[in-house]
Amino acid sequence: MEIVFLGTGGGRINLIKQIRGTGGFRIDSSSANIHVDPGPGALLSSLGYKEDPLGLDAIIVTHNHVDHFSDAMVMIEGMTNYGLKKRGIVIGSRTAMEGPDRSIHGYHQSKVDDAYSAVPGEKRTFKTEKGTFEIEIIGMKHEEETAFGFKLFLDGKVIGHITDTEPAEHLGKAFSGCDVLIINCMKPEADKYHGHLTTGDVIAVLKEARPAMCIITHMGLKMMKAGPAKEAEKIEKESGVKVLAAKDGLRFKV
Numbered sequence: 001m002e003i004v005f006l007g008t009g010g011g012r013i014n015l016i017k018q019i020r021g022t023g024g025f026r027i028d029s030s031s032a033n034i035h036v037d038p039g040p041g042a043l044l045s046s047l048g049y050k051e052d053p054l055g056l057d058a059i060i061v062t063h064n065h066v067d068h069f070s071d072a073m074v075m076i077e078g079m080t081n082y083g084l085k086k087r088g089i090v091i092g093s094r095t096a097m098e099g100p101d102r103s104i105h106g107y108h109q110s111k112v113d114d115a116y117s118a119v120p121g122e123k124r125t126f127k128t129e130k131g132t133f134e135i136e137i138i139g140m141k142h143e144e145e146t147a148f149g150f151k152l153f154l155d156g157k158v159i160g161h162i163t164d165t166e167p168a169e170h171l172g173k174a175f176s177g178c179d180v181l182i183i184n185c186m187k188p189e190a191d192k193y194h195g196h197l198t199t200g201d202v203i204a205v206l207k208e209a210r211p212a213m214c215i216i217t218h219m220g221l222k223m224m225k226a227g228p229a230k231e232a233e234k235i236e237k238e239s240g241v242k243v244l245a246a247k248d249g250l251r252f253k254v
């Protein structure tokens with residue numbers, strides 16, 4: 001299995017300046033190819049890194065913020081063979097899937113085999129053309145109230161993802177048992193804007209979750225300035241968990 005980072009930038013300024021990309025990441029495995037949070041540039045970076053949108057089996061949108069969903073419908077057109085064949089799976093936050101502000105329109109939801117509006121606490125199994133995977137939905141504490149993180153069970157491995165969230169007590173326990181835990185670590189330290197995890201918050205989560213490996217991503221400008229590799233080293237030293245700072249184009253073999 002391989003995790004491919006298509007965009008590792010986070011925050012409002014990076015979103016417009018595109019210092020780092022915002023295309024999310026993709027998990028290529030023998031049971032499913034899954035694109036997580038296809039934000040601005042997801043299509044172009046997929047093509048640039050030779051990750052064929054036609055080869056997708058599932059698309060996950062963790063919450064209804066534009067840096068996480070803007071290319072989702074475009075990627076659905078790819079996953080469904082240019083929109084010509086009903087196939088694939090879309091898993092989105094309730095606000096991304098339902099109601100007037102939904103970012104994934106009914107037309108595009110109708111193009112896939114299975115459109116699932118994620119419910120925290122639920123565990124679901126999905127069948128793809130190549131096999132099956134299971135997802136456990138874990139609630140986040142974010143401005144988009146239906147935002148969710150997840151644990152994916154596929155190819156005998158557990159891949160966890162903590163998306164945008166404030167620090168929350170349940171995270172450490174909820175994300176235990178991961179082979180790889182991908183965490184959106186936007187800032188090196190706390191500032192007046194809350195709603196995202198800092199290096200210190202990630203240390204606290206890892207001390208409890210104890211994954212075999214952690215990869216930090218979705219970095220804001222302050223994180224880039226502080227030096228993501230240096231912050232990763234600090235997290236590793238204090239948590240005792242192996243930590244890698246993602247870069248655009250990073251391919252991580254699980």
Ligand SMILES: [Zn+2]
Nearest residue numbers: 063065142164
């Ligand atoms: Zn967000």
